[in-house]
Amino acid sequence: MNKQKPSEIIGQVVAADIASFTAQTLELEGTPPLGSLVQTDGPIYAVVCDAHTESIEGRRPVAHLSGETNLESFLDSNPHLRHLLRTTFEAVVVGHGDGPALHHYLPPSATPIFAPVRLCPQEEVARFSQSLDFLKLLLSAAANSDEVAAACLRLASAAHPDRRAFLVAAGKELARLLADEPHRLTAILRRIRP
């Protein structure tokens, strides 16, 4: 979401463990893009790996076939829906800050509940992705980890002045991590090819 201003809060942690957390977005359509780097208090850094929009009450939303094609105006004409539905996203924890230092491994404790979640600004993404050690955490995380890693690298590459050099370096790190899984490796490389 390029509209997001740096450091603007996009959500709040609603469930957390050491290796991941779930956050609810402030707005129904406020999901951060797959693979984007977010941070919460701590700071704890995480990569968005999944998102859901569902009914708050646990009931399944029913499709309204009123002929409305624009989602925005559809929600505007049905204002109650914004209160019945919520969007959550999941993020894999990939590192944490300790004073000025950045660590690309798991923090000592889980992300605090209700902690605000912010999208990392480009400078922060560039700073964090200077080291690619976080890829190991990312690859061993959830289902779709390869897709998430590829998306994360594509997004992060935009924060670096030499995009290709960053992607080559990232590719090299992947080649080391996935030396025994050539098919996974090639699949990711195809997805991040500049």
Next chain:
Amino acid sequence: MSDHDKPESQTTPDRLGLVVTGSLASGLDVRLDSSRSVEDIAVGRYVTIQGQRSRFFSIITDVELRAVNRDIPWSLPETADDFAREVMAGTATFGSLHVVPYLKVGPTADAQPEPAKTVPAHFAEVREASQEDVERIFGQEDESHFVIGSPLDMEVKVCLNYQRFAERSNGVFGKSGTGKTFLARIVLASLIMKSNAQREAEKRVVNLVFDMHNEYGWKGTREGGSGEVKALKQLFSASVAIFTLDQESSRRRQVATDAVVEIGFDEVDPEDIEVLRESLNLTELAVDAAYTIERRFGRRWMQQALDLDVGSDEGRQVLHDGNVDDRSFRSLRRGLERLARLSFMRPHSEQNSVQTILNYLQSGKNVVLEFGRHGDNITAYVLVANLLTRRIHERYRQQKEAAMGDRAQEPIHLVITIEEAHKFLNPQVTSQTIFGQIAREMRKYNVTLLVIDQRPSGIDGEVMSQIGTKITCLLDNESDVDRVLEGVAEKRELKGVLARLESRQQALIFGHAVPMPVVVRTEEYGSEESYGRFAERPFRERLEEIYSE
């Protein structure tokens, strides 16, 4: 600057990679940094390995493509675009080098290189050898080092240690047309130059060159055969004398000679005939006959044998007394007649060639003996070289013994250069020729050899093992290569290097005068500048010496 803009963060431009495995016996495997391409590596090049305390000086002997996972290179063809290739290089797939450590240099600045008796630890950094490294190993040109060429792909000079070179017999080998003569000329010129620069008399050497094809005296043919280059006399007019066996040829070539060498029949010994048995096609009995006749007639035996009328009573009596049969005698006489027809042979020579040559040598003058048109006559070459050398060696032996260990009284160290060395040093005759003896006794009597040969396989193995420094141009005959590398520890590796030499101006040098084997591009020779290297310096040094005194 982020980490990925400099993939190996601590690398320096000359770093090649890290030692990952290996042994002293079989060499080390080096993982090539991803920033280095295998295509920039060349077998035979020098690398240094920085261990924890010592630095190891090594040669690259092989280059290999490796992969961390056997299947990776096979599972990637579809993505073999530039990006994938760049990503894979140095990670999943990488180049590796095989290097052999030769020398170890201690941590202190003045530590001398010594043979490597261990290997560096895991992950020691491997770098391209710098100019300073090579200079540290092969020395800089000074009073005791002379330049022979440059290592491949490097601008520094490789020097031979003059003292160590002179104290043993040495060899220049290579098949014809690879520049043996060219190299030998550089070696001889360097020996003369360095000898002239020595202040202590016992460190000086003089050369006696049996110059088969008139290449070393006044001028020689340029490498490749077009044009001429200056030879020793033109470079060192004061310290080189040209002797000739064929004055007519020398005159035709406008070479000013210092003396004409004649050989009297009475200077030929049966031993000289024995060496020529093959080329004169003599039977063993014919050689025995020569000894028999010499016993009867003494010094005049050759003339007597030529004059003997076997039809006369006296002749028959001589053969009968010596128990020589008629056929053997006729065989011997045919051989002697061939010798007698050589234009430098005289029934009796007033001049004493051996003494003349010795006088020159003793006064520190180098002697080049030109063979003129006799150069193509191997019989003449073997006869003269063997005959003169035997007598000169005998005189050296006497002088050395008379000196009784007083170094000031000892004769000046003599280096004798012979071409077609296998004719003198093959297993059949090496026990009879003086050259075999000189090669074996090292510098016992202050005489050593510089042998030049294109068929080293023809040289006796024992003699070959006594040769201190071998300068070897391209050899492609397997048995020649084997003979040259006999007894060398890294034979297998060097064989590969020797086989990959270019056919011109490249030589592998190993042995006594170099701390480790080295492939050199030979020094340029033939331009005014190259002559200046030899001629000017001793003169300038001598001037400085005079002024400083």
